[in-house]
Amino acid sequence: MKGAVGKIYGEASSFEFNFVIFDQKKVKRGDYVKVWNDVDGWVVAYVEDIIAKSNVRNKEIKEIVNGASEVFIGKAVVLGKREDGRLKVPRSPFVPGESVFLAEEKLISEVLGLSNEGVYIGLLGDTGVKVRLDPNSLVQKHVCILAKTGSGKSYTAGVIIEELLEHSVPLLIIDPHGEYHSMKHPNEKVNGEFGIKPKSYADQIRIAVPPISPFADKADEILILDGVNLTAEELIELTGLKNPTAQALLYQALKELKDEDYTIQDIIDEVERIKHNGKWTLLGALTKVEDSGLFGEKPTDIRRLLQRGKATIIDLRGIEPAYQDLIVSRVCTKLFELRKKEEVEPGMIVIEEAHNFIPERGFDRAVSTGILRTIASEGRKFGLGLMVISQRPARVDKNVISQCNTQIILRVTNPNDINAIRSGVEGITAEMVEEIKRLPPGNAMIVSPELERPVIVRVRSRKSRHGEAVSVTAPRVKERAKKKEKRKKKEERKERKGLLRRLFG
Secondary structure (H helix, E strand, O other): OOOOOEEEEOOOOOOEEEEEEOOOOOOOOOOEEEEEEOOOEEEEEEEEEEEEEEOOOOHHHHHHHOOOOEEEEEEEEEEEEEEOOEEEOOOOOOOOOOEEEEOOHHHHHHHHOOOOOOEEEEEEOOOOOEEEEOHHHHHHOOEEEEOOOOOOHHHHHHHHHHHHHHOOOOEEEEEOOOOOHHHHOEOOOOOHHHOOOOOOOHHHEEEEEOOOOOOHHHOOEEOOEOOOOOOHHHHHHHHOOOOHHHHHHHHHHHHHHOOOOOOHHHHHHHHHHOOOOOHHHHHHHHHHHHHOOOEOOOOOOHHHHOOOOOEEEEEOOOOOHHHHHHHHHHHHHHHHHHHHOOOOOOEEEEEOOHHHOOEOOOOOOOOOHHHHHHHHHHHHHHOEEEEEEEOOHHHEOHHHHHHOOEEEEOOOOOHHHHHHHHHHOOOOOHHHHHHHHHOOOOEEEEEOOOOOOOEEEEEOOOOEOOOOOOOOOHHHHHHHHHHHHHHHHHHHHHHHHHHHHHHHO
């Protein structure tokens, strides 16, 4: 039949079938095809795998390929057809000998349930179909982005942040490495195939840093915490206290202060009253925290961190891990309390390097783990979402990953991380795991309840600039490029002179 790319052979069910490919250049793994079903009409299937065979003895295949020595066989998984807004799988099997055609983009979009509006992530496989997700579902039901280093997780997160800003979603971004402040500048390397234009988000982004940050002079705002009612766990992590006696004295002091609001200075005063020689180690540690400047009498109004159509980036570069952990814990706790009282707008908290703040049990401890687990399990009821980003899925709390309804997975190869994805992401098959291991940079598998099946997406270009890693060889490369340009110009001048000599002697 005209336009057919293959023909079904052998056993075929209503869920899957194999087909002989007429021309291997026209069908690739990951393509979407359609087949006519006598009961249900046109049905869409996904080409899950393609294998090549030589010296085929199967008579049915030989008749289809006219005795060709090399045969390409496609394995297709049936998706179904859209009927009354629902995806319907055929009730009867496909007929061997039925022709297979490439599915039109409109039909693919309809069957997968892709929307014409929403958060534009990228293009479906090798097609021009735009993959969009509902911003309300994305925010309220949480999202995680998992990938090995260099696969594009932060780039993908930047794409989603841009889209959420376009939809006026309030955002708070925890940025341990200063990767997102570059969003203030337009991207000069936009790929035209995605239909995206360069854009700066300088008017929608504010950068906040703690007073102990080495980048305080470049920030838009200094983040000061109130330091009221710090717990023993928080103080032990901040001070690095490992001395059992000093820890016991701290608990004793806090026990005396438990019936009132207290500051670090109140704790210091209480410790000074204790008659024990071990108090001096504790006093030294507490004084160091007091002098850090992280806490003050006029703390930052946390309400300002979550505003409609704005993104506040808490830049934690150069801050000790213990201080980073405490900042995340205190800020997120306060935001969650305010959101429950509806004193801040509903929005999303973006946690980059999540394995540092919500570590899996047995790997590490963090004071921020408790509040982030709570937001993951209860945040959707109050309109506070989480975006969890990590290059080490195995080290992120699996309960938090499982609470994320939308998973965006780029290339992952580490066996431990693969196992973590298997156990934390619902509906992942062995074939999908193999796909994840082979994903090229810039491609992601999206698992979402909005989509009828996991899909491979080419992540769109960023509108704003991406904060790329510093290149240690950049000066030498630039120098070589300049020399090459000089040689080219010199050769061009020689050619012009030679031409003039030949013409005019």
